[in-house]
Amino acid sequence: MEARAQLFQDAMGFSGISGLEIKKLAAMATMQRFSKGQMVFEQDQPCDYFHLVASGLVKVYICSASGYRMTYLLARRGEPLNLVGPFTGDPRFLCAEAMQATEVAHIPRHDFVRFVAANPILFSNIMAILSKAVDSANSRLIDMVEKRVEERLLRVLLTLLDKFGSEIRLTSAELAELAGTTVETTLRTMARLRSLGIIESERGQIKIIRPASLKNPERLPLWV
Amino acid sequence: MEARAQLFQDAMGFSGISGLEIKKLAAMATMQRFSKGQMVFEQDQPCDYFHLVASGLVKVYICSASGYRMTYLLARRGEPLNLVGPFTGDPRFLCAEAMQATEVAHIPRHDFVRFVAANPILFSNIMAILSKAVDSANSRLIDMVEKRVEERLLRVLLTLLDKFGSEIRLTSAELAELAGTTVETTLRTMARLRSLGIIESERGQIKIIRPASLKNPERLPLWV
DNA sequence: TAGCCTCTATGACCACGGTCATACAAAAGT
């Protein structure tokens, strides 16, 4: 219970809430463990809970009819999986899958919405996060049209560098889903980056050797 | 003043607000006229106002460094141009441009945010709209990866058909910015659709002859 | 130790669509 309160205290978007209110929030939450590969929620399901990652790593992705996936968010401790969903309750086409052993806090959506209404500062916090999410989606949309795969991958790597540091524990398939390309093209491009001395890689792990070469001033990190 | 109140009464996202509150909102608004091609707001400007279209048509688009444009929203009477911006005030990279003679209502952002806080139902309304916007952006992202230009254009045409009817007064350049492709490819694709008897077109105008052929069950309209 | 699955790696192929070029008709401006 104390740990749960600490989780919400640290959580993205919950700053500015009093300790008392945080305790109320913690009291509404239930915790659940997921092992690698397990789904936290699936697409086309109604949204009944607000989800917040307590530990581990969860990827949120959209899944097309033909099975194509596009990763949209990599959430770790303190990051919410679905900020919009609880307000409408409607099914969306997002899925969330644990990438490691993970613990997630669930809050029934009506409790969450009532809590937000009672703490209007959350409105602005949520809006600030959403504005980043919308901008990021639009920015990726532009990238898909005018940037080649290498540039998109570099942007993904820069983003991951900022978020996780220079040791990135993702496979090429996972990178491909972030950059919007195929595994083969990702592998080819990574080979080129390796030959340029920008990265080193081994099975399931990428190490960024020259972070400076990613930090092109006109290349902004995504919001992932 | 009466007309302004009527505008907010009809506006998307403002349902469920009492007549008295609507009048307050109308009192905060100022109206401004724009002629074709004029900018309502530009990218990288701080957001000081909430904007609502009163008449005419405004396109909201993102503009990349290399000048590439991607149209994101076609807003007509009753549709807001920037739901997120007023909450943060931060500059984004969206631009809004009048496509015809247009009238837009402006509300100072702080007034708007206070009004929303005082009428919490607006928050759910806004969230419902934002969820569509985010979903639409993500859905277009997937389309960019896995759908060819013709399919993307058909989806754009279906969307426009639903929103504006079978007579669409847009140029090929404007369609290209909606579908995420070039003018040339749009023209070539339109030629093919014309030869299939799906559309007719003349300068600045497209007429959908066989709406049924667009309504593929697995092709959903975008949110534009 | 064998068997299986995942991840990495790379070659061959080729089509979609972007780029550049030219041409012409219709508006719009002077």
Add this chain to the structure above:
DNA sequence: ACTTTTGTATGACCGTGGTCATAGAGGCTA
């Protein structure tokens, strides 16, 4: 009535990157 601009139309070219195929190495389970 003239020029300029905007929108439509099409041809030619070719590069990026998707698809399919094969192969091997690392890791997990029995």
